[in-house]
Amino acid sequence: MTFHHGVYLVTEPLADLGTIVAEAVAGGVDLVQVRDKTADTASLIDAVHDLRRHATVPIVVNDDLDAAVRADGIHVGVDDLPPSQARRVLGPRAIVGWSVNDPVQLDEVEEVAACDYVAVSPVWATRTKPDHQPPLGVDGVRAVARRTDRPVVAIGGIDAARAFEVVAAGADAVAVVTAITRAGDPRSAAADLVAAVREGREQR
Ligand SMILES: Cc1ncc(COP(=O)(O)OP(=O)(O)O)c(N)n1
Ligand SMILES: Cc1ncsc1CCOP(=O)(O)O
């Protein structure tokens, strides 16, 4: 997975989600994850099909392998199905993302080898995921980036200023929910994140 612009949108269930996603993609988002912790498989598949009309970029599904079969891939965390098992089912062309909340989890070499990116989760505390693990901070991003050759995605409490900071520290991309979904103008919010990622890369 190449994060060309370095911005990854994770969705939340909102009535006007299609418009938000279309605007975010126009602003430069590289990848969209459908995340709705209350939705069943059929609803997630419907959401993927609906977002296909709005997004020209790949769409992955959070957690749900049966829905991911109908999308471009899956994102799993350390308490979910392991990436190696998702890869076995979805095949070599699927996008398989894995998030860790401790750099030591990268010692699971089979899992790292099976995934297309590793997310550092969360970098900062966020109300979007109330059950998140303790935040890893910018030092956590640096530690994960040093320990893996996989693209590193930073998630949790990220805005444009923080996007610059985590990318300068070694992240390849940032994943956000509310910085785009709750922005007055999702297209310019995405474009601001793209610019911050570019500046962070120049800083390295
Ligand atoms: C890009 C990205 N990073 C981290 C997560 C969180 O995954 P997980 O810890 O499995 O928590 P849930 O999202 O399932 O609540 C993510 N979804 N996406
Ligand atoms: C899904 C997820 N996983 C770790 S933090 C998080 C939510 C990030 O949301 P926000 O960008 O609004 O802080």
Ligand SMILES: [Mg+2]
């Ligand atoms: Mg999960």
